[in-house]
Amino acid sequence: DAGVIQSPRHEVTEMGQEVTLRCKPISGHDYLFWYRQTMMRGLELLIYFNNNVPIDDSGMPEDRFSAKMPNASFSTLKIQPSEPRDSAVYFCASSLDWTANEQFFGPGTRLTVL
Amino acid sequence: LAKTTQPISMDSYEGQEVNITCSHNNIATNDYITWYQQFPSQGPRFIIQGYKTKVTNEVASLFIPADRKSSTLSLPRVSLSDTAVYYCLVLRRSSASKIIFGSGTRLSIRP
Numbered sequence: 001d002a003g004v005i006q007s008p009r010h011e012v013t014e015m016g017q018e019v020t021l022r023c024k025p026i027s028g029h030d031y032l033f034w035y036r037q038t039m040m041r042g043l044e045l046l047i048y049f050n051n052n053v054p055i056d057d058s059g060m061p062e063d064r065f066s067a068k069m070p071n072a073s074f075s076t077l078k079i080q081p082s083e084p085r086d087s088a089v090y091f092c093a094s095s096l097d098w099t100a101n102e103q104f105f106g107p108g109t110r111l112t113v114l
Numbered sequence: 115l116a117k118t119t120q121p122i123s124m125d126s127y128e129g130q131e132v133n134i135t136c137s138h139n140n141i142a143t144n145d146y147i148t149w150y151q152q153f154p155s156q157g158p159r160f161i162i163q164g165y166k167t168k169v170t171n172e173v174a175s176l177f178i179p180a181d182r183k184s185s186t187l188s189l190p191r192v193s194l195s196d197t198a199v200y201y202c203l204v205l206r207r208s209s210a211s212k213i214i215f216g217s218g219t220r221l222s223i224r225p
Contacts, residue, residue, distance in 0.1 A: 033213075042218075043158070093157065098209070105158050105159065107156065
């Protein structure tokens with residue numbers, strides 16, 4: 001398996017624009033997680049899905065953020081409208097189940113909002 | 115979930131054994147101790163997980179005393195490539211909510 005795939009790897013946009021980050025989890029993994037990493041706040045869990053259903057979105061910072069998982073092989077994290085403070089590295093991770101607690105992280109998307 | 119406390123940074127030399135201790139005083143019965151490693155410009159990578167006593171794999175060992183209020187990640191004979199940030203997490207197998215990575219320990223290995 002190729003591991004968790006994220007796209008794009010880098011995104012530069014202007015304030016107010018819509019940003020969509022994409023993730024393909026490892027095949028067969030039932031859990032998918034979205035994280036955000038910044039120097040100030042470290043690595044934060046935003047939302048996670050189990051079998052394509054959002055379980056906990058309490059980490060999503062504002063209504064400007066939304067995440068979907070239309071099927072087992074694809075998820076998106078959307079920011080609309082984007083703001084400079086959204087600049088961060090966004091990671092997607094997947095895990096086989098939760099009993100193992102082992103998450104496999106993607107390479108991340110570095111987002112810069114000007 | 116229990117909050118974890120670990121040193122902000124550590125330095126060591128190639129070939130040495132490195133021990134990183136993590137404090138988790140409020141750990142609950144259902145909680146497991148998990149360590150991740152993160153290299154610059156990469157996502158975190160799972161290293162090891164344990165509940166009590168000692169766990170060893172090809173990468174590291176994890177020592178957990180009987181009271182489970184702390185744990186120690188041991189990296190044998192480190193090399194320059196072990197320079198990374200190491201995160202100690204307390205996770206509950208019944209729920210993936212409230213995962214907190216914290217600030218981690220920035221380990222620097224010198225020649």
